Amino acid sequence: MSQWVYGLVDMQSFYASIEVASRPEYALNRREEDDRTDPPLVVSGDPARRSGVILAATPEAKRLGVQNAMRLGEALQLAPHLIVVRPHMRLYLEVSVRIQRVIQSIFPLVEPFSVDEAFFAFPYPSALFPDPIAAARRLKETLWDVFRVRCRIGMGPNKWMAKVINNQAKQHPGGILWWPQEEARAQLHRLPVEAMWGLRKRAEVLKNEFHCQTIGDVAALPVHPLRHRFGPAWGTILHRWANGEDGSPVDARSFDVPHKGYSNRTTLPRDFFDREEIAVVILELLDEVCYRVRRANQQGRRLSLSLTYERLQGGFLKTKTLSFYSNDPDELYPQALALLDRWWEGCGVRAVSVGLDRLAPAQTQQLSLFRHTEQRRRLLATTDTIHERYGETSLMRASSLLPGSQLRDRTLRIGGHSA
Amino acid sequence: MEISTESTLLAGAAQLANLAIPSRSTMPTLTAMLLAADQNGLTLSGTDLDISIQIHLPLLPQTVTDERAGIRLYQPGKAMVPAQTFVDLLRRLPATIVRLHTSDNETTHLQAGRTQAQLRGFDPQSYPALPTFPSHVDFQINADLLSSLIRHSIYAVAHDELRPMLTGLYFAAKDGQLTVIATDSHRLVRLTAALDTPVSFPGLVLPARSLQELDRALDAQEQVEVAFVHNQVLFQTPRFLFSSRLLDGQYPDTSRIVPTAYPTYVVVDANEMGAALERVILIARENTNQVVRLHIAPEQLRLSAVSPTLGQVEEELLPLQFEGQPLDLACNAHYLAEALRNTTAEEVRISLTGPESPFVLTAGEVTQADAVHLVLPVRIY
Numbered sequence: 001m002s003q004w005v006y007g008l009v010d011m012q013s014f015y016a017s018i019e020v021a022s023r024p025e026y027a028l029n030r031r032e033e034d035d036r037t038d039p040p041l042v043v044s045g046d047p048a049r050r051s052g053v054i055l056a057a058t059p060e061a062k063r064l065g066v067q068n069a070m071r072l073g074e075a076l077q078l079a080p081h082l083i084v085v086r087p088h089m090r091l092y093l094e095v096s097v098r099i100q101r102v103i104q105s106i107f108p109l110v111e112p113f114s115v116d117e118a119f120f121a122f123p124y125p126s127a128l129f130p131d132p133i134a135a136a137r138r139l140k141e142t143l144w145d146v147f148r149v150r151c152r153i154g155m156g157p158n159k160w161m162a163k164v165i166n167n168q169a170k171q172h173p174g175g176i177l178w179w180p181q182e183e184a185r186a187q188l189h190r191l192p193v194e195a196m197w198g199l200r201k202r203a204e205v206l207k208n209e210f211h212c213q214t215i216g217d218v219a220a221l222p223v224h225p226l227r228h229r230f231g232p233a234w235g236t237i238l239h240r241w242a243n244g245e246d247g248s249p250v251d252a253r254s255f256d257v258p259h260k261g262y263s264n265r266t267t268l269p270r271d272f273f274d275r276e277e278i279a280v281v282i283l284e285l286l287d288e289v290c291y292r293v294r295r296a297n298q299q300g301r302r303l304s305l306s307l308t309y310e311r312l313q314g315g316f317l318k319t320k321t322l323s324f325y326s327n328d329p330d331e332l333y334p335q336a337l338a339l340l341d342r343w344w345e346g347c348g349v350r351a352v353s354v355g356l357d358r359l360a361p362a363q364t365q366q367l368s369l370f371r372h373t374e375q376r377r378r379l380l381a382t383t384d385t386i387h388e389r390y391g392e393t394s395l396m397r398a399s400s401l402l403p404g405s406q407l408r409d410r411t412l413r414i415g416g417h418s419a
Numbered sequence: 420m421e422i423s424t425e426s427t428l429l430a431g432a433a434q435l436a437n438l439a440i441p442s443r444s445t446m447p448t449l450t451a452m453l454l455a456a457d458q459n460g461l462t463l464s465g466t467d468l469d470i471s472i473q474i475h476l477p478l479l480p481q482t483v484t485d486e487r488a489g490i491r492l493y494q495p496g497k498a499m500v501p502a503q504t505f506v507d508l509l510r511r512l513p514a515t516i517v518r519l520h521t522s523d524n525e526t527t528h529l530q531a532g533r534t535q536a537q538l539r540g541f542d543p544q545s546y547p548a549l550p551t552f553p554s555h556v557d558f559q560i561n562a563d564l565l566s567s568l569i570r571h572s573i574y575a576v577a578h579d580e581l582r583p584m585l586t587g588l589y590f591a592a593k594d595g596q597l598t599v600i601a602t603d604s605h606r607l608v609r610l611t612a613a614l615d616t617p618v619s620f621p622g623l624v625l626p627a628r629s630l631q632e633l634d635r636a637l638d639a640q641e642q643v644e645v646a647f648v649h650n651q652v653l654f655q656t657p658r659f660l661f662s663s664r665l666l667d668g669q670y671p672d673t674s675r676i677v678p679t680a681y682p683t684y685v686v687v688d689a690n691e692m693g694a695a696l697e698r699v700i701l702i703a704r705e706n707t708n709q710v711v712r713l714h715i716a717p718e719q720l721r722l723s724a725v726s727p728t729l730g731q732v733e734e735e736l737l738p739l740q741f742e743g744q745p746l747d748l749a750c751n752a753h754y755l756a757e758a759l760r761n762t763t764a765e766e767v768r769i770s771l772t773g774p775e776s777p778f779v780l781t782a783g784e785v786t787q788a789d790a791v792h793l794v795l796p797v798r799i800y
Binding site for chain 1: 578579580581602604605607671673676706707708710749751775777795796797798799800
């Protein structure tokens with residue numbers, strides 16, 4: 001009987017690879033099997049300022065000590081001859097979509113997982129896929145031939161294992177690793193606890209409180225103490241994962257399902273210390289979130305605010321569940337400010353995120369004695385139309401002319417970086 | 420300080436004073452109860468700085484032998500005891516004579532029958548100053564009436580701390596006519612009552628929580644004297660003095676919200692409608708605005724609710740009276756049920772002006788009602 005093999009393909013230094021591939025001066029020397037043939041190049045948030053953050057670095061740049069999320073100034077101290085380029089988000093997204101299509105042309109089931117990752121699955125053994133390694137190599141070679149992007153592929157008996165094996169493929173020459181069903185469990189149990197994907201701080205607890213060194217040690221634990229320590233849901237998941245079990249399907253339509261919530265985030269060009277400046281940014285993000293919620297004909301009743309502090313370290317995510325549903329920023333803004341005033345400790349703020357979830361269809365609206373709900377609704381519908389037709393900056397709040405405003409900058413960007 | 424009195428009398432007084440005492444506080448002294456004995460009697464006080472309660476127990480005349488009527492004073496003075504423990508201890512004592520005396524600033528000895536206890540409190544000097552009733556009285560009201568005004572309006576206040584004024588009840592009087600208003604901006608209650616004297620005072624907003632505690636302390640039969648001083652309101656009865664801060668700010672203008680004429684009205688049996696609503700709410704509470712739809716016609720009043728996940732429900736009532744044009748509207752079922760319940764009449768009149776305008780519930784008999792419960796509909800797209 002044939003089983004299914006699950007794989008995860010992960011692009012290497014995705015943004016940086018595209019930048020290198022699109023520059024003829026570097027392209028000729030590159031060889032797939034040797035990433036030392038790439039130049040030491042980084043994509044940095046804002047090359048004009050040394051405070052910009054490294055978004056991606058080629059392996060050669062990483063060998064010089066450069067890391068993702070490092071500040072550009074710091075990176076240039078380590079490697080003065082670093083090639084610095086600004087991001088081209090639109091290009092990366094286009095390449096990403098085309099790569100997903102290539103993966104879909106090779107495997108029957110594909111689930112895009114992020115801009116540079118995808119799960120896939122195929123039956124094995126089967127006439128089309130007699131050899132998983134050969135199939136993975138075909139994908140890897142195609143991606144190199146067409147896009148000049150290197151990738152790493154891990155394959156195993158389920159999605160979670162594929163993710164773990166993909167990380168193990170780093171040490172594997174050729175960047176392709178497959179653990180067949182028969183040996184997957186034994187291989188998994190040899191790995192250290194840290195190799196369990198998706199645990200975050202729970203790995204520390206397993207090591208310190210349960211004295212587990214390897215995933216095998218975790219698998220040997222009975223499920224009860226795990227459930228007691230981590231709660232019934234996580235306890236069960238840990239137990240299953242450690243035993244190499246994961247039932248989640250490859251969902252080809254995962255990007256099409258209705259949104260459970262909407263959120264927008266922006267990274268600031270410098271640390272903001274002034275409440276008024278942060279408030280301007282919050283309002284702009286809230287406007288954007290509410291616009292998307294209105295466009296989906298929804299309203300939400302849980303508001304979230306997240307601040308990330310200086311050096312992109314520390315911060316908080318706090319939510320507030322309201323007694324009413326809304327998609328009107330004027331109603332939600334005071335609530336967002338209340339979250340800010342309650343939880344912000346005055347640290348420098350480097351990134352702000354605002355979200356709205358617990359959504360319901362916007363089919364009914366409770367009328368108010370002191371608010372003109374119908375006029376507000378018509379006003380928002382009109383401004384939405386103007387924004388769609390003439391652009392976001394064609395009609396702005398006066399507060400978007402204040403120094404803290406990110407709106408005019410942000411409209412030129414995708415995902416917070418230059419398009 | 421040294422006094423003696425009967426345990427149930429003291430327990431009752433201590434329980435009342437405890438209403439104002441927080442169980443936890445950043446100021447530890449606030450979790451204590453202040454006892455002060457002098458030639459007038461014993462006063463038990465508690466405060467959380469927003470509200471305060473001072474309970475008075477009179478001195479027993481020498482000739483009276485029934486200890487339940489007051490206290491005996493041996494040594495005037497003050498003491499501070501841990502409030503919750505003091506109350507719990509008194510409540511667990513059998514009916515007997517309790518003797519309290521202080522040995523030092525912070526220790527109070529309690530002796531009752533075979534019970535001996537020492538309660539560690541704080542230095543009474545550290546207790547915050549408590550308000551006294553001023554020389555003037557703004558109005559007098561029967562406790563029963565005041566209690567009913569509070570109970571039938573408090574349901575409509577807002578619980579959103581971002582609209583602080585709406586978390587309070589608005590009190591105003593004109594020529595002896597007292598008006599109480601509560602609204603959370605989706606519904607509104609306006610109650611009016613005649614006072615004994617033709618007093619007038621401008622609108623003041625009292626925190627709902629304070630009034631809730633006051634209501635618990637009130638005893639139906641007593642007369643309550645009310646006075647406003649700066650940012651405080653004081654309520655005095657023969658048994659206690661209650662104070663609360665007033666909410667500071669502008670209460671929204673509600674004078675033009677209640678319509679003066681209604682083209683359509685329907686009168687229904689309140690119990691019947693209440694029971695029907697209870698069933699409709701089971702479904703309505705699962706949809707976004709807890710929407711119930713009303714179809715109001717001469718021969719029937721139909722209530723219905725739909726939930727995409729649960730199903731639907733429909734109820735039909737026979738109107739007792741109807742006048743005007745048939746009307747369809749939708750509103751929050753929970754708001755409607757609360758308004759209905761607080762109308763406290765057997766027959767309730769629902770008066771309407773249109774599907775997206777406020778409608779009001781009043782007691783069926785009266786046209787110029789002294790209790791108006793208004794609800795704003797839900798708009799359906």
